[in-house]
Amino acid sequence: MNYSEQLWKQYKSLGISREVFEFGSRIEDELKPRFEEFDRTEEYNQLKVLRAMQKCRVSAECFHSSNGYGYNDLGRETLEAVYAECFHGEDALVRPQITCGTHALSLALFSNLRPGDELLSPVGKPYDTLEEVIGIRPSKGSLAEYGISYRQADLKKDGSFDWEGIKHAIHEKTKLVTIQRSKGYAARPTLSVERIGELIAFIKKIKPDIICMVDNCYGEFVEEREPLEAGADLIVGSLIKNPGGGLAPVGGYLAGKKECVEQAAYRLTSPGLGKEVGASLGVMQPFYQGLFLAPAVVNGALKGAVFAANVYERLGFGVLPNGTESRHDIIQSVTFQNPDAMKAFCKGIQAAAPVDSYVSPEPWAMPGYDSDVIMAAGAFVQGSSIELSADGPLKPPYSVFFQGGLTWSHAKFGIFMSLQKLYEQKLVNRDLIC
Numbered sequence: 001m002n003y004s005e006q007l008w009k010q011y012k013s014l015g016i017s018r019e020v021f022e023f024g025s026r027i028e029d030e031l032k033p034r035f036e037e038f039d040r041t042e043e044y045n046q047l048k049v050l051r052a053m054q055k056c057r058v059s060a061e062c063f064h065s066s067n068g069y070g071y072n073d074l075g076r077e078t079l080e081a082v083y084a085e086c087f088h089g090e091d092a093l094v095r096p097q098i099t100c101g102t103h104a105l106s107l108a109l110f111s112n113l114r115p116g117d118e119l120l121s122p123v124g125k126p127y128d129t130l131e132e133v134i135g136i137r138p139s140k141g142s143l144a145e146y147g148i149s150y151r152q153a154d155l156k157k158d159g160s161f162d163w164e165g166i167k168h169a170i171h172e173k174t175k176l177v178t179i180q181r182s183k184g185y186a187a188r189p190t191l192s193v194e195r196i197g198e199l200i201a202f203i204k205k206i207k208p209d210i211i212c213m214v215d216n217c218y219g220e221f222v223e224e225r226e227p228l229e230a231g232a233d234l235i236v237g238s239l240i241k242n243p244g245g246g247l248a249p250v251g252g253y254l255a256g257k258k259e260c261v262e263q264a265a266y267r268l269t270s271p272g273l274g275k276e277v278g279a280s281l282g283v284m285q286p287f288y289q290g291l292f293l294a295p296a297v298v299n300g301a302l303k304g305a306v307f308a309a310n311v312y313e314r315l316g317f318g319v320l321p322n323g324t325e326s327r328h329d330i331i332q333s334v335t336f337q338n339p340d341a342m343k344a345f346c347k348g349i350q351a352a353a354p355v356d357s358y359v360s361p362e363p364w365a366m367p368g369y370d371s372d373v374i375m376a377a378g379a380f381v382q383g384s385s386i387e388l389s390a391d392g393p394l395k396p397p398y399s400v401f402f403q404g405g406l407t408w409s410h411a412k413f414g415i416f417m418s419l420q421k422l423y424e425q426k427l428v429n430r431d432l433i434c
């Protein structure tokens, strides 16, 4: 096997048993060819980011901080050009004033829809927090309160698009379609950029002026193409996920058609002001450097996800995606059918963290979610899920969603530790490990 005794001693000193270490190491060895594919995607995307930075003439001056109104902020303007270039948009809005992914999506929706318009999700129920933005669950300030209606076409049981249902759901009021790339907390496949492209082509054929927006959270840099290259008008995401590369301390982005981005800018700041204001407050350097590192960080996270899938699949748990499927986001779900196993997994991830490793995660009610959620994260940036983290609603079938790891070594250690906790509590079949 491909490890040294020295390495084993390091793991042992952190509480990993020999059985868990050897079991995991065997699986890692088998995954080498798969990991090489991820390395090639990283290489491709690294060059993409680099080219965008060079083309937009990123300079040391871009890292200067602005305050107050933030007029003529070179760093902010250049960064938005870099995002537009990198993701193939006409324009982009990349701001620390966008507080999170939900905010970025909310901004995109509220700014591009008007009373009387209808929003359509052709890929089933959107991410939990968007239910309140849309008003699927009644909420103060929702789109529904502003007279914007919502329609949904669910995916078919096998995860395919319901072409007929989508066609019937589109009518003259349909203004914007929201396509969630990642599965989020749902038990459905994540969409590849290719499938997103097929869906958009179908929709545009029925009604060419529909704005096709993609919730790109967790998808950035997983593939070589991004949704704007497949026909999307607007992509939206969080900087404390993939594109922030673990360094962005806050923020969200939108990129795509100039008109769509402009609408969002006027909504974020004010009509008349738009993109011209918004102090960068010293976060430009980590925004740039995070984007620069993002392809490598996403690679590590992908390896962690595939490793987790193979480890837990081998032990008889439900995993989505499975150990061999192609990847279109960095999320891995493991289904335990048992609250204790779910908690043990999360405790392991927490115990593997560089920050707050000594605390124990407990299920808790969270704003935006309709059941208790357990979250394991010992992150440098609060709630950052490009860092090693695991979470899930504590309800049957007790699925945990695992993601991130700023480095592959850390993601691997996190999986080792999660398995160690299950092993110690006799929540896994020991015969399968030894």
Ligand SMILES: *Cc1c(COP(=O)(O)O)cnc(C)c1O
Residues within 6 Å of the ligand: 100, 101, 102, 103, 105, 127, 129, 180, 181, 182, 183, 184, 215, 217, 218, 238
């Ligand atoms: C994380 C996520 C969101 C919401 O982002 P927050 O930063 O948690 O508000 C929306 N959609 C998807 C698919 C996500 O993964």
